[in-house]
Amino acid sequence: MDHISVDMLRTCEKCGREGRACHSQCWYNGMDEPRTSMSFSCGHCGAAVEEDGTGLTEEERLLFYRQYGIWELRLDCPEGSDMKLARSLQDVLGASAREALLYLKGKNAEWSRGTPVEVECLRGKLAAKGVPAVVAEAVPPTEAT
Ligand SMILES: [Zn+2]
Numbered sequence: 001m002d003h004i005s006v007d008m009l010r011t012c013e014k015c016g017r018e019g020r021a022c023h024s025q026c027w028y029n030g031m032d033e034p035r036t037s038m039s040f041s042c043g044h045c046g047a048a049v050e051e052d053g054t055g056l057t058e059e060e061r062l063l064f065y066r067q068y069g070i071w072e073l074r075l076d077c078p079e080g081s082d083m084k085l086a087r088s089l090q091d092v093l094g095a096s097a098r099e100a101l102l103y104l105k106g107k108n109a110e111w112s113r114g115t116p117v118e119v120e121c122l123r124g125k126l127a128a129k130g131v132p133a134v135v136a137e138a139v140p141p142t143e144a145t
Contacts, residue, residue, distance in 0.1 A: 002027055004117050006063040015045040023060050027121040034117050064115045065144035071119040072138040073112045075104070075131065085131060092125045113138055 005024040012019045019042035027034040036056060040049040056064070075085065082104050089100040095111060103109045112122065119135045126133050 002117065002120060004064060004068055004115060006060070006067050008060070008063060010040060012040075012042040012045060012047055013049075014047040015042060017042065017044045019043060019047070023054070023056070023063070025056070025064070025115060025117045027117050027124070029124055031121070034115075034121050061115070062144075065139070066141055068116055069137050069141040070113055070139040070144050071116045071135055072114075073119050073122050073126075073133050074136050075133045088126065088129050088131045092129050092131070093122060 003024065003026040005022055007020055007022050009018050010021040011017070019040055021038055021040040023036065023038050025034050025036050035052070036054050038049070038051045038054045041047070082101070086097065086100040086104055089095050089103065090097060093100075093111065095103070095109070099109055099111065103112055113119070114122075116135065116137075123133050123135050
């Protein structure tokens with residue numbers, strides 16, 4: 001999935017009533033990081049706001065998790081190549097050596113989880129280094145709170 005969005009209600013800065021904000025996150029091959037944006041429109045006074053690179057607050061992140069679930073990166077690689085893979089993980093993801101090794105041993109690592117778009121971005125960066133991985137759902141939307 002390379003583009004996801006959620007809607008939320010937000011107080012209009014112009015008239016103080018409630019309007020609808022749409023938060024989007026996208027990633028396409030070649031981008032360094034997922035891009036976030038927000039568009040707000042107020043049905044009462046007609047105010048409209050567009051913002052790029054807003055990032056995600058914890059509240060917005062939870063909305064994405066509730067709608068799309070939590071996803072994680074799963075490496076698809078033969079056993080025995082751990083040290084080499086750990087190095088690639090460190091290079092590409094900025095993980096510590098310890099995190100990378102724990103991840104290869106099958107422990108859940110927070111940094112390997114996120115929205116489907118964030119994890120797809122990790123997958124793309126690893127693929128560029130020749131490390132095959134798949135993006136899989138870790139927690140379905142109904143359980144992601
Ligand atoms: Zn308004």
